[in-house]
Amino acid sequence: MTETPSPTRPIDARAGTGSWRDGVQTTISRLRNPAYTGQNRCLPCTGVNVGLTAAAAFGVGTVSPTAGAVVGGLGLAAIWLRGYVVPGTPALTKRYLPDRVLAWFDKTPSGDALGGIDPEAYLRTAGAITDGPDGDIAVTPSTRAALIDGVAELDSDDRLARALAETLSLPPSDVTVRPEGVGYAARVGGQPAGRWESRLALATDLAAHQIFSERVGGWRALPADTRASLLGAFRLALDSCPGCDGDVILGSDTAESCCRAYDVLVASCESCGSRLFEVDAALTDEDATV
Template sequence: MALVSPLDHVRTLAGRLRRPEYTGDNRCLPCTVVNLVLAALCTAVLATVALSIAALFLVVSLLLIYFRGYLVPGTPTLTKRFLPDRVLALFDHHPAPAASDDESDLDLERVLRRADAITPAADDEDVRIAPEFRRTWHERMAALRERDPDRTALAPVLGAAVDDVEFEDYGDAFVVRRNGIHAGQWESRAAFVADVAGGELLAEWSPDWARLSVSERSAVLGGLRLFLDRCPTCGGPVMLETDTVESCCRSVDVVALSCQSCEARLFEEPAEDVLG
């Protein structure tokens, strides 16, 4: 009969305590911060009574927060109610960077017009993607899928050296930083394929591309994505709609372009930024 060591008992207990839906990659940072602050305050109060009790309470609190995610039941509701949205945004699991200074004067439509990427619609009050650009763009995306490049293929498209960029993952989305500064965000593999192919094409067609900064190129490519009529990876139809992105303790209304077949998110921006 095999003997069970004390360490095995500890591991079993830890496994029973752990709540994977609230820990690891699923851990909500605002909720964790709130719980740590509450634990520290309670520990300070208990320390006025007995240091040993305060120390025991602190250890138990930290273990519960580590293994279960929360110390206080109902933490997401408390966090959403009492923390300002601007504070929650600092800890959000979704990338939500502000536009950089060099994007403020960017005339995105002018850049795409001068590249012959878009053209006036029939009513002359709107724009649509130019047929020749659309055809060539889809050919590039198909060729790119066959090459199946990794994410570093974005670096030359953005005009950056591979060694200067780093990636931060947010589920299916990821953010690119260049020398620690935000350079762009991509909501899915499909968005990545669209932008690498689009960037390679704009480098040939756009008279402005060479002078654009990294963040400006990222903004142009994001705008170009709005003209997609089918998914770059599965070929399914795409739809522009409003949606609500939910995290543990925060809700954000967004304007999103998504594939109706594979559900890949191709574009996403806060609704207040797009609709005003």
């Protein structure tokens, strides 16, 4: 009995394309080190590694151009995925690069995130701050009451993440927040998206954002970096902690980046110890000089 052959199925050249790309992306995600890439990338360390990779590729290339290109390509790929290729890079960078060079890399971008807005004038117009009895800036009673209530509602990381997702117009499932080092960090889709001095600093920003959204026309139309700068200025104006009602005091401390230590000015709660604001002391010195 002759067996009837089954019909041949046409081959789809596109079959497997999606899974192939997913596999590559999964592999890249596994190889990437988020502690030293993305927003956490250390520019001095990256610069040192690129320079060393270029020197190694040039040296090998004088013997074999092909091998030199391979060394350069692999080195750059490692720097892109891992942050650096030479073991012990932070220690090497800290030891051999002058502090003035490291400080230059740590400075904030020169562009004016406020877009010419005077933060004190803006916060006064918004009804958020006024003159205190001692002549210093003080948060208005109504704003303070609303801020305390708003911070109290953000009593879990899940609520913080949902509130942050709402401010960014993102699905809540895309945003996570968690402790990171001495501060608090946010991630969107697994990638670094922001860092705050403490959990309370993040909760304060989110509560203040909601207050300004309800009271200030055009608040949400401002660029995200402008709103972030104004929220930071508002935190600096606080004289009492929105979490425990303790006094907020100004002081100094030493902070550590990937490869250097530097002085910072800190506004923190005397009672609970939460940091509400932190800035590189060198930047404030430069502003005073100007």
